[in-house]
Amino acid sequence: MIIRFSHFAMSVSLALSSIVCFAQKAPRNGDPKLTEYWDPAVRVVTPGKTNADPPSDAIVLFDGKDLSKWKSDNDGSAAKWKIEGNAMVVVKGAGNISTKEAFGDCQLHIEWRTPAEVVGESQGRGNSGIFLMGKYELQVLDSYNNRTYSNGQAGSIYKQFPPLVNASRGPGEWQTYDIIFTAPMFYADGALKSPARITVFHNGVLVQNNTTIWGATQYVGTPNYEPHASKEPLILQDHGNPVAYRNIWIRPI
Template sequence: MKKQFLSACLLAGFSFSACFAQKDPKLTEQWNPVPPVINPGSAQKAPSDAIVLFDGKNLSEWVSAKDGTSPAEWVVENGIFTVKPGSGDIKTKQVFEDFQLHIEWRTPAKIEGEGQGRGNSGVFLMEQYELQVLDSYGNTTYSNGQAGSIYKQSMPMVNASKGPGEWQTYDIIFTAPRFLDNGMLKSPARITVLHNGVLIQNNTTIAGATEFIGIATYKKHGPMGFKLQDHGNPVSFRNIWVRKL
């Protein structure tokens, strides 16, 4: 054990004499700073340090994405809110950069349409990087357009979809892109996603803002909000919270 410790110590770059001085286990203990204590919450309750974006009562944290000021027109009922087809996308009033996001969603129990026309919506991170929402239970479409995909960029590792009408969860860790003063990209956005508790995007690099046609590219921006898409299907949402990282 002593030889292993000495070898590891020397490989770490310490001098021979310094390695022999490392005999006290307390020398490698870190006591400060102390991580803050939080209540981790539960399946229905957000962590105590989270920002609640929907509490089941109203859309006071959201506005219409059309102009960024008009009230969000989606329907709030029985602790959930649902896309009002034709009313347009909605977005958060608050803006974010690096974050942990929890969001629950449900596609209609009555199956209508197929492919991209079945239970379609989207979670746009920083209002431009889309994590696809779709009824992908027994529904064939292009792989980088199914639920859990970074739309038109990265397909999910697996299809972890539940059936129509069942509540599903996305737990997202997002690192925002960074830009140089001249507008050039310094580092791209990265995302990790668990869909219904299953890892489907593992520190995935995002190629740029979501495009329906053409190649994704970046344009310099700062912190931005979340946008939810009105794609014409009555997709529902609940229990949305975020933690700034």
């Protein structure tokens, strides 16, 4: 009661005091320079010719010519996927391929194409995957008129989050993922400090909006986090289907 009364009293006193009343809103007359700062200067990056082309500070992981930035994830030998046109194509049985370089937080552009000839259904049709840090899978699948479990279709964080919408193009068409990835962080004792997060545009349409990832992708059972380095290689999956990739570039952020 006392508190309320004193507030009432204060309101009255404020109402009587034009000077104080005038001060109620943040003032908008004054020196605009007080909210301007010039340092640090912002680093210049030359954008690509189109928005799909690599900007000047990107690391080009595949430019259509060779697999020199990649190795077999099985044994570290040369990557055995094949080059067709300006694309690299999964060779069934050649296994997953991994970048030689490791990455943490990044912006990643990658283009992919499932086979024009539709074979199989659900997870059997045009299946591959992009493993950020080799652990967190963004699903690649022919999800055009191909129903599967929602948390396993194209644009999903596999077995975790469905995409917000299904923005798939058809089989045989090139599709794009534009990705912002934030790496997880761990305490010294191995406990999770902050989980991985991901934003994905599929063919220009937002399908993951700063999604919090649950842990390393698992086919069976619960995903969970186990501590790992702050940078890990990017892995592309051989799931037995001749999925093609092209124009892959990454910007550490």
